[in-house]
Amino acid sequence: MSDVEGHPVGVVPLDGARSRSLLRLDSVDVAYDGAPVLRGVDLDLRQGDFVGVVGPSGAGKTTLLRLALGTLHPSAGEVGRARGLRVGYVPQLETVSWTFPVTVAECVLMVRSERWLPWSTRAERQRVGEVLERLGIAHLADRHIRELSGGQQQRMFLARALLREPQLLLLDEPTSGIDVATRHEMLHLLGHLHDEGTTILLTTHDLNGVAAHVPELVALHGTVVHRGRPQEVMTPAVLERTFGAPMEVLEHLGMPVVLDRKRAEAT
Numbered sequence: 279m280s281d282v283e284g285h286p287v288g289v290v291p292l293d294g295a296r297s298r299s300l301l302r303l304d305s306v307d308v309a310y311d312g313a314p315v316l317r318g319v320d321l322d323l324r325q326g327d328f329v330g331v332v333g334p335s336g337a338g339k340t341t342l343l344r345l346a347l348g349t350l351h352p353s354a355g356e357v358g359r360a361r362g363l364r365v366g367y368v369p370q371l372e373t374v375s376w377t378f379p380v381t382v383a384e385c386v387l388m389v390r391s392e393r394w395l396p397w398s399t400r401a402e403r404q405r406v407g408e409v410l411e412r413l414g415i416a417h418l419a420d421r422h423i424r425e426l427s428g429g430q431q432q433r434m435f436l437a438r439a440l441l442r443e444p445q446l447l448l449l450d451e452p453t454s455g456i457d458v459a460t461r462h463e464m465l466h467l468l469g470h471l472h473d474e475g476t477t478i479l480l481t482t483h484d485l486n487g488v489a490a491h492v493p494e495l496v497a498l499h500g501t502v503v504h505r506g507r508p509q510e511v512m513t514p515a516v517l518e519r520t521f522g523a524p525m526e527v528l529e530h531l532g533m534p535v536v537l538d539r540k541r542a543e544a545t
């Protein structure tokens with residue numbers, strides 16, 4: 279079903295001339311097979327934002343990214359998108375099939391048309407080489423994707439997303455399954471892309487390692503519980519409303535640190 283301009287119902291273009299909004303969710307509901315997952319979600323993502331979405335498993339974080347990407351439409355409410363918005367998406371590694379017999383370069387090229395064509399142009403191959411170089415994985419171009427480490431896999435998907443020169447970059451758990459040093463590198467890389475003007479929306483389970491280090495957070499639990507700077511969102515009150523359990527928060531060098539009480543009690 280679509281409206282008069284051919285947009286799916288619930289999806290409207292934002293007028294870029296009047297607004298710097300890249301993406302706006304107004305009273306959005308999402309249900310899977312009749313089961314509500316998101317309810318009354320309002321979210322305005324403006325050019326230059328760098329927002330981390332936190333919340334418990336099943337809170338609807340990936341669902342929010344799918345709405346932003348446009349692969350999912352709301353059951354009620356509206357998703358507004360800036361006209362011609364280029365969006366890049368880095369999926370959760372766990373959702374990827376690694377047996378697919380392609381090399382890193384081929385996998386990055388696939389984003390062009392969502393399938394790999396053997397007759398990619400020289401310019402396209404050159405562009406892939408540039409993006410891989412930029413992410414420090416050019417030497418892996420001819421490796422099978424299965425042979426990569428977690429951090430290298432994340433970079434490959436980031437390369438895929440960057441090939442489209444996205445204005446809005448969506449990342450689902452970009453630091454899951456990678457070690458601390460690689461996590462720092464990934465955050466550094468994202469900070470750099472943000473400095474260059476890319477708007478970023480990511481999800482994370484890692485409150486201390488990732489959420490505390492991004493400029494702005496959205497606490498999600500079926501709906502937006504709170505949005506603000508990490509110091510405003512990582513508070514006992516907001517975290518309890520979001521995660522449904524009491525959490526202690528300390529401050530270290532001006533940054534909030536959430537205490538894992540269960541783990542502390544176990545040791």
Ligand SMILES: Nc1ncnc2c1ncn2[C@@H]1O[C@H](COP(=O)(O)OP(=O)(O)OP(=O)(O)O)[C@@H](O)[C@H]1O
Pocket residue numbers: 310311315333334335336337338339340341342
């Ligand atoms: N395609 C689908 N069909 C049916 N139910 C789904 C589908 N995708 C997600 N769900 C359900 O919707 C709820 C929210 O899922 P979602 O993946 O958005 O949560 P999440 O916050 O990203 O969770 P996690 O942190 O575990 O990745 C979950 O209960 C999930 O089981």
